[in-house]
Amino acid sequence: MRLRKGLFVLMQMSMTNSSLAMRDRVWLSAQAPEHFPTNDDIVKSCDKAGSNRNGVCIRGGGKRRYWVKYGRDSLIRGEGRTQASVATMVNANPASAVRVPYVYRGFSRGNRGYIVMDYVQGATPAQRKSPAGYYQKKDIQAVAAALQQLISIRMPTGTAPGPVGGGLIGHDFFVDDLSTLPYPSVEILEAQINEVLRLAGTHLRVDFQNETADGLVLCPSDPNSANFIVDNEGHLWAIDFGRTPFLPPSFVSYSLTSSSDSFVQSVARYIAYPPSANLVAMRAAAGRLVVSNNNALGAAVMQPPSGPIEPSDARRRRRGCKDLHRDFCLS
Numbered sequence: 001m002r003l004r005k006g007l008f009v010l011m012q013m014s015m016t017n018s019s020l021a022m023r024d025r026v027w028l029s030a031q032a033p034e035h036f037p038t039n040d041d042i043v044k045s046c047d048k049a050g051s052n053r054n055g056v057c058i059r060g061g062g063k064r065r066y067w068v069k070y071g072r073d074s075l076i077r078g079e080g081r082t083q084a085s086v087a088t089m090v091n092a093n094p095a096s097a098v099r100v101p102y103v104y105r106g107f108s109r110g111n112r113g114y115i116v117m118d119y120v121q122g123a124t125p126a127q128r129k130s131p132a133g134y135y136q137k138k139d140i141q142a143v144a145a146a147l148q149q150l151i152s153i154r155m156p157t158g159t160a161p162g163p164v165g166g167g168l169i170g171h172d173f174f175v176d177d178l179s180t181l182p183y184p185s186v187e188i189l190e191a192q193i194n195e196v197l198r199l200a201g202t203h204l205r206v207d208f209q210n211e212t213a214d215g216l217v218l219c220p221s222d223p224n225s226a227n228f229i230v231d232n233e234g235h236l237w238a239i240d241f242g243r244t245p246f247l248p249p250s251f252v253s254y255s256l257t258s259s260s261d262s263f264v265q266s267v268a269r270y271i272a273y274p275p276s277a278n279l280v281a282m283r284a285a286a287g288r289l290v291v292s293n294n295n296a297l298g299a300a301v302m303q304p305p306s307g308p309i310e311p312s313d314a315r316r317r318r319r320g321c322k323d324l325h326r327d328f329c330l331s
Helices: 002-023 039-049 073-091 137-150 186-199 250-258 262-268 279-292
Strands: 024-029 055-059 065-072 103-109 112-118 216-218 228-231 236-238
Touching: 024 073, 039 055, 039 065, 039 103, 039 112, 065 073, 073 103, 073 112, 073 137, 137 228, 137 236, 137 262, 186 279, 250 262, 250 279
Parallel strands: none
Antiparallel strands: 024 103, 055 065, 065 112, 103 112, 228 236
16 A cells, blocks of 8 residues: 555656646757756745745756846746847857856746856946945946947847847836837837827937848847946856847937936946937937836837737836845755
């Protein structure tokens, strides 16, 4: 009887594990090191850390550590794919001004997505401030050099604006820094913004066609001091790609010239980026979106295939904390 009961328990465990595995949707997979944590271990660690965080450090077999970022599945997917793509590009260059944590796995379970990447030990520019509370000039210049390299990365003409693989656009142009809709083309994005301007009663218009003739550029729209780490060997790492989509160059100018963050303002002074004739119109359109609290304003020009477009819900997206708790590592 005991043997039968033991076999029955083992069968139940096997069925449970198979059921969990079937629920996982792996959307990014790369060759992982030995003793890489299982999806179940990753999910349990994130559950233990709680929903008031968006990332946690975990250990695989042995001493190797990984950083797991987790959150709303539809957003995490785009972020993970973009980070993986950029990491492949910049890490291959020994002279790169910035490094990006390598992504080993991206998967979803339920409505939560997970990105498993290299853990970077170090300190953010904010943590490296002088005793008087000032950012170090060398950190400001290093981040500027990193951004200069990142905004030079392009996607081919015809690529849909947004994260790699498509999805909502994370950018401060939109209410709550997140579009309500995906945009299949630059033309449609431009058309909606111009419709917003028309509804606002202004003659201002945007024109992204000439500046995207060579493709879209990577747009790190949230280059604050918490999104970079200087490791123990002095190398700079870009660690957050939640608001780093591919967009027309005007969106780079918008982020660098519109930020109220003192660190971003200091960094922007060291970056050479083309002036944009679209900025005045973009700021007018962004203001109109804020007043209406509706990122879908003017989206009738997009002719959605089914049903009305609902206004954005300002509370739909939990903004989550920054990756400032890297001293928290689960064994």
